[in-house]
Every structure is written in structure tokens, then in C-alpha cells.
Amino acid sequence: MKLICIGRNYTEHIEELANERPEEPVVFIKPDSSVLPKEQDFYIPEFSKEVHYEVEVLVKIKKVGKHIDEKFAHTYYDEIGLGIDFTARDLQSKLKEKGLPWEKAKGFDGAAVIGRWLPKNRFENTNNMDFSLLKNDTVVQKGNTAHMLWKIDELISYVSTYFMLKKGDIIFTGTPAGVGKIQANDYLTGILEAQEMFHLKIK
Numbered sequence: 001m002k003l004i005c006i007g008r009n010y011t012e013h014i015e016e017l018a019n020e021r022p023e024e025p026v027v028f029i030k031p032d033s034s035v036l037p038k039e040q041d042f043y044i045p046e047f048s049k050e051v052h053y054e055v056e057v058l059v060k061i062k063k064v065g066k067h068i069d070e071k072f073a074h075t076y077y078d079e080i081g082l083g084i085d086f087t088a089r090d091l092q093s094k095l096k097e098k099g100l101p102w103e104k105a106k107g108f109d110g111a112a113v114i115g116r117w118l119p120k121n122r123f124e125n126t127n128n129m130d131f132s133l134l135k136n137d138t139v140v141q142k143g144n145t146a147h148m149l150w151k152i153d154e155l156i157s158y159v160s161t162y163f164m165l166k167k168g169d170i171i172f173t174g175t176p177a178g179v180g181k182i183q184a185n186d187y188l189t190g191i192l193e194a195q196e197m198f199h200l201k202i203k
């Protein structure tokens with residue numbers, strides 16, 4: 001199982017990190033070992049002093065496919081989730097400066113939070129879903145999938161030209177503005193269309 005992650009998919013988040021607007025989706029992969037086991041606390045790794053949360057809508061792939069045409073992409077998933085792409089921002093900034101890969105900053109153990117899954121037919125339109133992240137009961141990130149630069153079906157088509165998608169693979173579709181640092185004892189809650197999708201404690 002692989003986690004395919006999209007960077008810079010929401011304009012306001014691109015601006016807050018002073019990144020360039022990409023001409024194509026930014027894609028990276030997290031290993032399966034980065035998945036935080038269910039109901040487990042997240043431990044801030046000792047190699048970082050600045051771990052950021054990035055709340056993201058998730059899509060679970062249900063069958064094998066490559067070179068998927070955008071108009072058939074919807075037949076490759078029927079579950080939607082919400083998760084966090086934890087990022088060691090200090091380490092990532094150093095790697096970016098040197099033009100090096102980001103894996104250490106984004107693929108470390110526990111860096112992928114995957115909440116519960118809901119059938120996509122529970123949503124009227126997956127291209128118009130509100131989601132948010134609460135830190136200690138205060139909303140810190142708020143987004144709507146309508147504001148993605150590349151929508152879910154476009155992303156599936158795009159990534160499948162490079163990576164064969166397999167049953168159980170998960171796509172992290174990018175984060176909206178509002179990313180920020182976590183500290184020990186923080187409590188994070190993810191909401192998708194008014195439903196709680198995950199909650200976790202930071203240690």
C-alpha cells in the first residue's frame with residue numbers, strides 16, 4: 001500500500017508558504033510505515049522542532065489502474081476520508097533549499113494520520129465538501145474541495161500516468177491554508193461535512 005500525496009493544491013496555502021504556483025500537481029509518496037496506527041497518540045519526533053499539521057481530504061483506491069482517463073477516475077474509488085500529512089517543516093525547508101527530496105520530512109513514522117472512511121455516495125458532490133481541523137477545540141484550518149487547483153478525478157488521472165494505482169492505495173489531496181505547529185498536549189480533531197473523522201493527542 002502506498003500513500004500518494006499532492007502538494008500545493010490550494011492557492012492560499014501556496015501563498016502562505018511563499019511557494020510558486022505549480023504548472024502540474026506536486027506529487028510525493030509516503031511509505032506505509034508512516035501510517036499512524038489507529039487510536040494511537042502522535043509523538044513529535046526528536047529530529048524536528050517544528051512539526052506542522054496539514055489536514056487533507058483522502059481518497060481510497062479500490063482497484064488496479066494505470067493511465068486512467070479522467071472521465072473514468074470516479075470508478076476507482078468509493079470511499080472518502082480525512083487525514084493529516086504531518087510535516088517536519090524545519091527539516092523540509094532545509095531539504096528544499098538544497099533541492100533534496102522531502103521524504104525524511106514527510107515520510108517518518110506516524111506522519112500519516114488516516115481517519116475513518118465514509119462511502120462517497122454519502123456526499124452530494126465530492127468537489128464541494130467542507131472540511132476543517134480543530135486544535136484544542138479552535139478551528140485552525142478550513143477548506144472546501146471546490147478550491148482545489150486539481151480536483152480528485154484529475155489527480156487520479158495524473159498520478160496514474162506515473163504510478164500504477166493498486167487497491168488500498170490512498171491519495172492525500174493537499175492542504176488548504178492555516179497550517180501550523182503542534183506542541184505536546186495539543187488535541188487535534190478533523191471534521192468533514194460536519195462529521196468527526198479523527199481525533200488525536202500530541203505527545
Ligand code: ZN
Pocket residue numbers: 005006007054056085172174175
Ligand atoms: Zn500535504
